[in-house]
Amino acid sequence: MELFVATGNAHKLLELAPALPAQTLKRPEDAGLRGFDVEEDGASFMDNAMKKALTLYRLIGKPSLADDSGLAVRALGGAPGVLSARYGSPDGGETKLDAAGRNRFLLARMAEEEDRSCAFVCCLVLVLSEDRFFAVQETCPGQLLRESRGAGGFGYDPLVWLPELGKTVAELGVDEKNRVSHRGRACARLNGLIAELDRRP
Secondary structure, eight states: EEEEEEOEEEHHHHGGGGGGSEEEEEEEGGGTOOOOOOOOOOOHHHHHHHHHHHHHHHHOOSSEEEEEEEEEGGTTTBBBGGGGGTTTTTTTTSSSOOHHHOOOOOOOOHHSSSOOOEEEEEEEEEEEEEEEEEEEEEEEEEEEEESSOOSSOTTGGGGGTTTTTTTTGOOOOOHHHHHHHHHHHHHHHHHHHHHHHHHOO
């Protein structure tokens, strides 16, 4: 299936492609849509993913896929959550901290917390028509470290320890990450749904 991904972030496309190898992923620009951007103001990952996918579908009329993801820390009531990409920004998001700055901010807030339970969350929404869509949401649970470890990945990856693997997410290889990460698990679910669509008469 040819899917247009509702993002202006080239890195997101590169991360999704290996986890959706049977699909052809396209950018909004490939449909002639320049500067695609949607304000992520939803209260949940599902809200944001649906808004982005539906917005893109209404603009181009082709199957549209959106991802919304982030880190949820139990001791912080699920924060940073949907604000993961702009967590700690002094003005609520207009001036974003870089990844290292967000990590430092999170660690400072968690300095006195003993409960380090956390999970990456990924919601994928695939819109096939105005009234037909599929949504999957998966997690990658772990423990928040007290300092960064590993040079791979991006964002909060160096802070999240996966006890069953003895590594942080930033220390995983590409294949291993696609297998166990929140996005990899969500993509596996979506692949199954698309395979069912292909078998329908």
